[in-house]
Amino acid sequence: MPLDWAATQNNLGNALARLGERESGTKRLEEAVGTHREALKERTRDRVPLQWAASQNNLGNALASLGERESGPKRLEEAVSAYREALKERTRDRVPLDWAASQNNLGNALAxxxxxxxxxxxxxxxxxxxxxxxxxxxxxxxxxxxxxxxxIRADLSLLERSFSPATYKACVQKHADTLNRVKR
Incomplete structure (x- = not known):
């Protein structure tokens, strides 16, 4: 039954985060973060690794939403950590679509x-x-x-606006193969 409770906590955390994204203030987002952390007490990596990773990803989502509303970097840094934790189990070989989702979420928080x-x-x-x-x-x-x-478009725009042309070019060249195939 503890895993059922944790699944319910995870779902509740997602619902609170969605509500929090639609409301002003941070109360519901803070509740979502706390609820996801509670779920992770039962959804441990050793016990249910993919469920643990899903909860880590969801925690990252709630933290990222909270971080957007706060002026400091703390919550965004916590979101980055949560996504990186999720990616320890959400590997490309094991669950490629979930891996891509967590990579994308990590990219958003890093940006x-x-x-x-x-x-x-x-x-x-x-x-x-x-x-x-x-x-x-x-x-x-x-x-x-x-x-x-x-x-990708948002990253390129931020890089171009914020840094010198040489810095922009150096970053873009690292990913030229992919960027040449992406619709921009």
């Missing part, structure tokens, strides 16, 4: 954090993550590819 910190390294890593997600989605579930394309 927000990179913009806030004015960090070319974080923005280039965001671009890398969005390119990875796009490559998997384009090959296995093309209807999801536009989601990553939006992230």
């Amino acid at each position: 927000r954090l990179g913009d806030r910190k004015k960090s070319v390294e974080l923005l280039c890593t965001a671009l890398e993550k969005h390119c990875l997600a796009w490559g998997t989605w384009y090959g296995k579930a093309p209807h999801y590819a536009p989601i990553a394309e939006d992230g």
